[in-house]
Each structure stands twice: as C-alpha cells, then as structure tokens.
Amino acid sequence: MNPVALDPPIIEEAGEGWLIPAHPRPLDTPPGALRLALMARRSLLTPWTAVSYAAQDYHFFLLRRQVCVFNDPASIRTVFVTAAERFERKGAMMRRALAPLLGDGLFISDGETWGRRRPLVADIAHKTQVPVYAPVMTGATAEMLQGWRHGAEISLLPAMAELTAQIIARSIFGTRLGAEALSGIVRGFGRYQARIDSFNLPFFLGAAEGWPVGRGAALRAAIAEVHGVVEHVITEHIAGRGEHGSMVDLLVRRMQRSPELGLDLQALRNEAATIFMAGHETTAATLTWAFYLLAKAPWAEAALQGELDAVLGTRAPTVEDVPNLPYARAVIEETLRLYPPVPILPRQAREATQVGDIMVEKDALVLVVPWLLHRSPHLWPEPMHFRPERFLGEAAPLPYSYIPFSAGPRICAGLNFGLTEAILCLAMIAQAFRLRLRPGFRATPVCRLSLRPRHPILARLEARR
Numbered sequence: 001m002n003p004v005a006l007d008p009p010i011i012e013e014a015g016e017g018w019l020i021p022a023h024p025r026p027l028d029t030p031p032g033a034l035r036l037a038l039m040a041r042r043s044l045l046t047p048w049t050a051v052s053y054a055a056q057d058y059h060f061f062l063l064r065r066q067v068c069v070f071n072d073p074a075s076i077r078t079v080f081v082t083a084a085e086r087f088e089r090k091g092a093m094m095r096r097a098l099a100p101l102l103g104d105g106l107f108i109s110d111g112e113t114w115g116r117r118r119p120l121v122a123d124i125a126h127k128t129q130v131p132v133y134a135p136v137m138t139g140a141t142a143e144m145l146q147g148w149r150h151g152a153e154i155s156l157l158p159a160m161a162e163l164t165a166q167i168i169a170r171s172i173f174g175t176r177l178g179a180e181a182l183s184g185i186v187r188g189f190g191r192y193q194a195r196i197d198s199f200n201l202p203f204f205l206g207a208a209e210g211w212p213v214g215r216g217a218a219l220r221a222a223i224a225e226v227h228g229v230v231e232h233v234i235t236e237h238i239a240g241r242g243e244h245g246s247m248v249d250l251l252v253r254r255m256q257r258s259p260e261l262g263l264d265l266q267a268l269r270n271e272a273a274t275i276f277m278a279g280h281e282t283t284a285a286t287l288t289w290a291f292y293l294l295a296k297a298p299w300a301e302a303a304l305q306g307e308l309d310a311v312l313g314t315r316a317p318t319v320e321d322v323p324n325l326p327y328a329r330a331v332i333e334e335t336l337r338l339y340p341p342v343p344i345l346p347r348q349a350r351e352a353t354q355v356g357d358i359m360v361e362k363d364a365l366v367l368v369v370p371w372l373l374h375r376s377p378h379l380w381p382e383p384m385h386f387r388p389e390r391f392l393g394e395a396a397p398l399p400y401s402y403i404p405f406s407a408g409p410r411i412c413a414g415l416n417f418g419l420t421e422a423i424l425c426l427a428m429i430a431q432a433f434r435l436r437l438r439p440g441f442r443a444t445p446v447c448r449l450s451l452r453p454r455h456p457i458l459a460r461l462e463a464r465r
Contacts, residue, residue, distance in 0.1 A: 174243020
C-alpha cells in the first residue's frame with residue numbers, strides 16, 4: 001500500500017499569540033481492517049477519525065477481536081477505578097512487545113506479582129523521596145549545559161534522552177555507572193524500540209495471549225545490552241559494592257529483609273529495567289516536545305523566561321522553588337496534554353463487563369487513549385491549541401479527562417519524580433538558552449511504544465547571557 005495512504009498529512013498552524021502544534025489530520029472515514037493494521041504498525045496516532053475525538057465510547061471488531069475505545073471520563077473511571085480488577089491486565093500486544101525486555105516488571109505484570117511489588121516500587125519512588133533525588137536532577141542538567149555552546153545545533157530527543165538517562169541512572173544505580181555502561185543501556189533501549197513489532201496479529205485472529213514476538217539477532221543484541229548492564233549493577237549491590245541510597249540499593253535491602261517478596265536477581269533486573277525505561281524515555285520525550293512548543297510559541301517562551309528571571313535570577317533552581325514556578329509547571333502539563341508520552345493505555349478484559357452502553361467481551365482489547373481524550377472538543381476549549389495558561393489558577397480538569405500518567409491503582413508510581421524532574425530541567429535549560437528550530441521545520445509525532453518525533457528535531461542554541 002502507498003505510504004502516503006498510511007500517513008495522513010501533518011497539520012500545524014500559528015499566528016500572533018496562538019499555536020496549533022503538529023498533529024496528524026484526522027481521517028474522514030474509518031479505515032478498513034488491512035489499512036488500519038498497516039497504519040497502526042507505522043504509528044498508533046494515525047488511524048483515528050474526527051469522530052474519535054468526541055468524549056464518547058464506541059467499539060468495533062478488528063478481525064475476530066472486539067476493540068472498545070472509552071473516551072468518556074465516566075467510563076474511564078469504571079475501567080481504571082471502580083472495575084479495575086476486571087481490566088487490570090495490560091493489552092496482549094503491549095505485554096508481548098515489552099516482555100522480552102522487562103520480563104514480569106511492574107509496567108506489564110498483573111495479579112499477585114503486581115500486587116506484591118507495586119507497594120515496594122511506589123515506596124521507593126514516593127514523593128517524599130523526590131527531594132533526595134532532586135540534586136541529581138539539577139547536577140546532571142548543569143553538567144550538560146556546561147558542554148553547550150552558543151550557536152551550536154543539537155538534536156533535541158537524543159540530547160534530552162542522554163540527560164534523563166544520566167539522571168535516572170544515578171538515581172537507580174548510583175554514581176558508579178560509567179559512561180560506557182550508560183551509553184550502552186541508552187543505545188539498547190533505543191534499538192529495542194526501533195525493532196520491536198507492537199502489533200500482534202495472532203491476537204486479533206483469536207489467540208487471547210497473542211504470540212511471542214520474533215527475536216532476531218538485532219533485537220537479541222539490544223536486550224543483551226540492557227540486561228548485561230542492569231544485572232552487573234545489581235550483582236555489585238548484592239555483594240555490598242553498590243552506591244548507598246540509590247533505588248537499586250533500596251530494592252536490594254528490601255529483598256534481603258523480605259524474602260517473601262520473591263525478589264531474586266531476575267526480578268530485581270526486571271524492576272530496575274522497568275524504572276529505567278519509564279524514567280528516562282517519558283521525561284526525555286516530554287522535554288523534547290516542550291522545547292519544540294516553546295520554539296513555535298515565542299509568547300509562551302517569553303512568559304516562561306520572565307517567571308524564571310523573577311523567581312530565580314541567575315541561580316539554579318532547587319526542589320523548593322518548584323511550587324513558585326507555576327508557568328513552568330503549566331508548560332509541562334500542557335505538553336503532557338498535547339503529547340502524552342504513552343498516548344494509548346491498553347487493557348484486556350478478564351471477563352465480560354458492562355461499561356456504559358457497551359458490553360465488553362472477555363479478552364476484548366480495551367483502549368483508553370489520552371491522545372484522543374486530551375484533544376476532545378467536548379472536554380477542552382480550543383483542544384488543539386497550545387495554551388499553558390489553561391493549567392494556571394484554581395480550575396482543574398474534569399476528573400478522568402487528563403491522565404498523562406494513567407489513573408487508578410495503576411497510576412504511574414514515578415509521577416512526582418517525573419513531574420519534578422521535567423520542571424527542574426525545563427527551568428535550567430530555559431534559563432541558559434533559547435532553542436531555535438530550523439526555519440519551516442514541522443515535526444511528525446508518531447507512536448509505536450511511546451510518542452516520539454519521526455524525524456530529528458534540530459535546534460540551534462542561543463545563549464541568553
């Protein structure tokens with residue numbers, strides 16, 4: 001099939017004081033089964049029609065599998081909260097795509113395994129721990145900025161990924177992780193996402209668990225690169241040679257105190273790999289899109305820099321400054337609305353369940369789609385516009401209309417860590433530099449596992465001082 005038929009045109013419009021940032025044009029009519037499958041393999045953002053963005057639920061069959069899309073906040077509450085035990089399992093496609101890398105890690109586990117480990121990981125990533133890790137966030141950002149020069153050009157996503165990988169590596173593994181090991185684990189994650197097939201055709205043909213994904217030589221090498229680094233660090237910690245106070249150190253000490261948790265070396269590796277993936281990929285993508293938006297919206301960039309100058313002057317921010325940077329927080333929250341790092345949250349129904357007007361079949365694919373929900377004209381004024389000010393003041397979004405970190409029992413355990421990290425990194429970078437895109441550049445957002453730009457976003461550094 002012609003690639004043009006699989007990639008809708010990208011819409012982006014701007015004027016004095018307003019911006020509708022890059023997004024695929026919604027389809028006029030629903031795609032047939034073959035086109036939908038081919039489009040989904042290229043990007044999960046493209047097979048949606050304009051009607052899909054309405055705050056309403058609908059369902060259809062893709063081959064032999066029922067697919068239910070819940071875009072009504074009341075139904076989302078049912079799926080994620082009131083009937084959460086029936087929709088606890090991640091979708092078979094996501095589980096199969098991530099299992100070779102993460103094993104039974106918290107992100108894709110369920111049942112007894114998830115129930116035992118969730119409190120442990122939530123404990124370690126709890127908001128009370130954020131001040132402990134905040135100096136790591138600001139220290140890594142300061143080191144990165146020391147290497148930046150006025151007039152140089154950077155590729156945004158790799159630069160932000162290197163920064164957030166450094167932060168999460170120091171937080172999880174401690175400062176003893178060398179540059180070679182760090183680059184290896186980042187490279188391994190990147191190669192894995194580039195090569196994994198997240199569309200599991202046998203699932204739609206009737207196999208409730210889907211089929212295991214193929215593991216070619218390149219995919220095996222990417223997995224080995226990640227697992228090798230993580231296992232070495234955990235072995236060092238178990239032997240007493242790890243960095244005291246890191247997340248892995250806390251996990252190892254908890255394992256030694258509580259053997260009933262079943263945290264053997266493989267389980268520790270899976271949880272460490274899960275925390276690393278979630279901790280560096282999502283924040284790197286958020287910062288990349290935030291600076292893309294600011295470069296396209298000079299009025300928002302000026303407002304942010306005005307706040308930073310007024311609150312911080314020339315000093316670096318600390319975690320205590322975060323409550324005094326409401327516009328910086330609003331920029332991050334609006335970025336997460338428009339470009340949620342995980343734009344589709346799949347679940348698999350454990351049993352037949354009525355949700356709203358839809359009877360969900362056992363093993364149906366249940367989709368809650370922040371990409372659609374956050375852009376619904378029934379829930380947001382000017383939903384396609386970049387408007388950080390919608391997150392200022394006392395007004396809060398309608399419950400279950402804004403879920404960049406999911407919701408309910410499976411809400412992201414690192415929510416406070418990631419939000420604080422994004423705000424501090426944004427503040428420090430925007431204090432020091434303006435980022436200027438190449439004239440006429442328009443990003444193409446795509447999603448296979450997470451939401452990324454299809455092509456590099458290149459930005460020229462313009463020193464502010």
